[in-house]
Amino acid sequence: MKIDLDRLKDIVGEDNIRNNAADLYIYGSDASVHVATPWVVVQPKKISEVQDILRYANEELIPVIPRGAGSGMSGHTVPIDGGIILDMKRMNRILEIRPQDILCRVEAGVVDDDLNRALKPFGFFYPPAPASSRIATIGGEIANNASGIRSVKYGATRDSVLGMKVVMANGDLVNLGSNTRVEASGYQIERLIVGSEGTLAVIVEATLKIVPLPKYRCLGIASFNKLEEAGEAISDVISSGASPSMLELMDDVAITAVNKALNLGLPDVEAIVIFEADGMVKEAVDYEINRIKEICERHNGFGIKYSYDAKERARIYAGRKKLFAALSRYKEGLSCTSLADDMAVPNSRMADMAKKIHEVAKRNNVIMTAYGHCGSGVMHTKILMDPTKKEQWEDARRAVAEIYDYVREIGGTTSAEHGIAISKAPFWKKERKDSLEIMRAIKKALDPNNILNPHKLMDAPDDWVTATRLRYPVGGR
Ligand SMILES: Cc1cc2nc3c(=O)[nH]c(=O)nc-3n(C[C@H](O)[C@H](O)[C@H](O)COP(=O)(O)OP(=O)(O)OC[C@H]3O[C@@H](n4cnc5c(N)ncnc54)[C@H](O)[C@@H]3O)c2cc1C
Secondary structure: OOOOHHHHHHHHOHHHEEOOHHHHHHHOEOOOOEEOOOOEEEOOOOHHHHHHHHHHHHHHOOOEEEEOOOOOOOOOOOOOOOOEEEEHHHOOOEEEEEHHHOEEEEEOOOEHHHHHHHHHHHOEEOOOOOOOOOOOEHHHHHHHOOOOOOHHHHOOHHHHEEEEEEEOOOOOEEEEEOOOOOOOOOOOHHHHHOOOOOOOOEEEEEEEEOEEOOOEEEEEEEEEOOHHHHHHHHHHHHHOOOOOOEEEEEEHHHHHHHHHHHOOOOOOOOEEEEEEEEEOOHHHHHHHHHHHHHHHHHOOOEEEEEEOOHHHHHHHHHHHHOHHHHHHHOOOOOEEEOOOOEEEOOHHHHHHHHHHHHHHHHHOOOEEOOEEOHHHOEEEOOEEEOOOOHHHHHHHHHHHHHHHHHHHHOOOEOOOOOOOOOOOHHHHHHHOHHHHHHHHHHHHHHOOOOOEOOOOHHHOOOOHHHHOEEOOOOOOO
């Protein structure tokens, strides 16, 4: 390990450096299957500290991996070559809330739910809402271009970012974007940083659009005996011009897991659709809900219930919110792995995609689930497998490749919202082959020494299984 701990201690103070074995293990993995060992974890509090850390790392050619909550699912913050984990969670101040300008300014380590709690008394909310909002930081959401349950109506993080302050690889502090709703010309570099997964700059502050809280929210659930019919209902709701503020799919694997883990008593069917409409006028919300209900019924949806009551809404939605953790309870001995984890497909192919996931799983001896923010085209899967068995990794490897080949074939994308990092990179590189060299040129221009989150996205290895250690005791490895 070639690192000057004294210099880092001078920058952030001894208490904000972590390098014991337990911390290095924890910070070496995220919500993905990968693990590697960083050299040290550094926790800055101020912009000037981030600048000094980057100046030092750039001089010494030390990798720096910006990290929020570490909830990335594809190995985003896994330090392939070691180096410094730059833990941004201490930079967690909400700097200003400006209702008149419909914006707020926050430090990058602010947690999404904390921001929303602070906005509520002002009558506003910040809409991207990934299912991980309880822990995910604004910096991590921007770097991943996260989206979530309400993106079907309010867009992804990209649509909410007005501007930001970033520290470049050489330590320079740069202001990007504006405080205004429109900004027309020149290269929109703040947009380039959105989705850059910590490879181009460290986000230290963000200026974000906020949205007035709707007066009414109504959430409902519909059951389907056929997964494809649920997929078709979702496609039809979207193409009908209805405006749901949430349109989520959960298949039978997801329903079983959630019922086992949380005892929620969700219906024992092939799929459920959870839908929501919101607005300032109750009649308008009623109208949207009735349209969604009619479309679900047209596709044989039944048992349709809905409620305006906040407690009842939370109860219906609880299973979806806690799904990722619940999936490991599906069957004794099977773990939920984030592989072939996320994709987006054209609206008309939602039902085909859901069906394909189950076909591929069956053929490859694994269990897979189909769920997601399907109203905005996002489909998630997880592979439930025995991760201690080497042959299951081979099964998973085949299943993942088949899933992403199909996604490409039907005109979808490997990158919906969970990012690319390591696990999804081989497939994303095929999809984006025409622009990889442009991306490499941009990376070289902004980070010539390749210190910022190296070996991710277009520079990630081609085989996710061997790219890092897997964080499971795999037989023979
Ligand atoms: C249970 C669960 C549910 C999830 N649901 C969703 C979902 O619904 N929608 C969704 O989009 N994602 C979801 N995710 C994935 C993930 O939580 C989000 O993408 C989230 O935005 C990541 O935030 P984070 O703070 O954990 O970032 P991290 O995982 O710490 O980092 C993510 C990436 O951002 C970079 N980064 C972090 N902070 C900065 C910074 N300040 N400057 C520059 N780069 C930075 C990192 O280097 C890394 O590449 C889920 C994850 C889990 C575990």
